[in-house]
Amino acid sequence: MSGKPKIHPFSNMQKLVTRLRDDLTSGNQDFVLLYAYNGTGKTRLSMEFKEAGKRNNNMKPDTLYFNAFTEDLFSWDNDLEHDNERRFRINSDSRFFKGLRDLALEERIGDYLARYADFLFDIDYDNWTISFRKDEASHIKISRGEENIFIWCIFMAICERMIDGAESYAWVKYIYIDDPISSLDDNNAIAVASDLAKMLHRAKSRTKKETVSGIERTIPDPIKTVLSTHHALFFNVVCNELKKEAHKKYFLHRPDRGTAYTLRATDDVPFFHHVAMLAEVQKAASDGKLYTYHFNMLRSIMEKTATFFGRDDFSSCIHGVEDEVLYARALNLLSHGKYAIYQPMEMVEDTKKLFRDILSAFLIKYQFALPDMLETIPAVASAPNPASVPEEILAP
Incomplete structure (x- = not known):
């Protein structure tokens, strides 16, 4: 057993x-x-x-x-x-x-x-x-x-x-x-x-x-x-x-x-919940049903991971992309303001690609054993290619 x-x-x-x-x-x-x-x-x-x-x-x-x-x-x-x-x-x-x-x-x-x-x-x-x-x-x-x-x-x-x-x-x-x-x-x-x-x-x-x-x-x-x-x-x-x-x-x-x-x-409930969140986020990315509140969830997961490794900021968990600073800025902006769980809006295609690239790079670097409460999601096999970043992220 x-x-x-x-x-x-x-x-x-x-x-x-x-x-x-x-x-x-x-x-x-x-x-x-x-x-x-x-x-x-x-x-x-x-x-x-x-x-x-x-x-x-x-x-x-x-x-x-x-x-x-x-x-x-x-x-x-x-x-x-x-x-x-x-x-x-x-x-x-x-x-x-x-x-x-x-x-x-x-x-x-x-x-x-x-x-x-x-x-x-x-x-x-x-x-x-x-x-x-x-x-x-x-x-x-x-x-x-x-x-x-x-x-x-x-x-x-x-x-x-x-x-x-x-x-x-x-x-x-x-x-x-x-x-x-x-x-x-x-x-x-x-x-x-x-x-x-x-x-x-x-x-x-x-x-x-x-x-x-x-x-x-x-x-x-x-x-x-x-x-x-x-x-x-x-x-x-x-x-x-x-x-x-x-x-x-x-x-x-x-x-x-x-x-x-x-x-x-489980006896490890408080530390388990962000793994369940990650499973849900990965499933949404695979299904294509990505909403703006998923950025909030992904940021929360990265913050907890950064804390676990003794780092000061969630951006330290972004790896394997061409411009890590730019991706960190994108995640920071897209996880605030109108992008709330109580006002869900579906992402546009460029933003979905950006989300998948950040998530893929994160999962390659940190190998989580995801729970079986959600359907099994195929593992990400390779690092993402540089994505086109939405205009609102590039704006000063």
């Missing part, structure tokens, strides 16, 4: 969710940890997991989630008329905030916030607004990164009260967390991951008291968790903190960005 981790295919997201829930129930896992790069559909997966719980439970929810929709429960009132009393509004209709007023969370929110930021806050429950202050300034506007970390602190405080047995959240059986951090430096990413792991350990160890035949006893009442993220450092820290717990780690992949998914169980 080769010992290679098995790849599990799923024809749609619903079947993938069934597998994740099975891991947590019949599989007796406390956690499922998913690593997936952006554009895989992690947010939609978290919502489908939530909806599956409702379908299985007579339309009663069983999942408390944190994702992009959680952040949308807050909005800014920037006081456009006077421009001096900016407030963060709470959508109090959401079940997420049920019991928020009664649980007195300010102190716990503040404890978490003090670890990551240096501003303070005040909650007005009558008007369901939050104001922020720093030093002598009040009603300040905080940055998007600070806004995200504040919302995360609210979520963590709610989870703590839920673990303690707050009646308002007695319906929660699962937690689903998708990409909880944004715009954090590495130190804060490590701190957030460590704090989260400690909270998840408490959640899986939760107990409750029950009385049977007049005798009170304590029984397990765990809350189980799915975590998905594209942040390698964050994922690594959580994995290390939970390594002694019952859990599954997967690399989540969506081949060709279609409706099918694959899960690959």
Whole structure:
């Protein structure tokens, strides 16, 4: 036997969710940890997991989630008329905030916030607004990164009260967390991951008291968790903190960005994902289905390769072409700006040839063992000939 981790295919997201829930129930896992790069559909997966719980439970929810929709429960009132009393509004209709007023969370929110930021806050429950202050300034506007970390602190405080047995959240059986951090430096990413792991350990160890035949006893009442993220450092820290717990780690992949998914169980997930990206890029180059976002993917792969070899810049990984500086400039320009994964445009033929030349030279220099989750692509046999470079690259 080769010992290679098995790849599990799923024809749609619903079947993938069934597998994740099975891991947590019949599989007796406390956690499922998913690593997936952006554009895989992690947010939609978290919502489908939530909806599956409702379908299985007579339309009663069983999942408390944190994702992009959680952040949308807050909005800014920037006081456009006077421009001096900016407030963060709470959508109090959401079940997420049920019991928020009664649980007195300010102190716990503040404890978490003090670890990551240096501003303070005040909650007005009558008007369901939050104001922020720093030093002598009040009603300040905080940055998007600070806004995200504040919302995360609210979520963590709610989870703590839920673990303690707050009646308002007695319906929660699962937690689903998708990409909880944004715009954090590495130190804060490590701190957030460590704090989260400690909270998840408490959640899986939760107990409750029950009385049977007049005798009170304590029984397990765990809350189980799915975590998905594209942040390698964050994922690594959580994995290390939970390594002694019952859990599954997967690399989540969506081949060709279609409706099918694959899960690959591996202990080397954070370092494996860029190899899977390379397999997808090579397949796109072979099929001729090249879009501008493939430049972003190729640049990311080269950056990780350069880092591995201790080099300062991805351009050091461009070899075997007539003008390596020019090719590096082309890749740099074409992997920014409008060439985004969320606004895909098919490359023109000259740009496709340029892409294939850069990729071919890279694969000749660095011999990767590509995963079998994609169709086998014929190996590149020889170095490319000099390509014609698009006019926008040649322009000063």
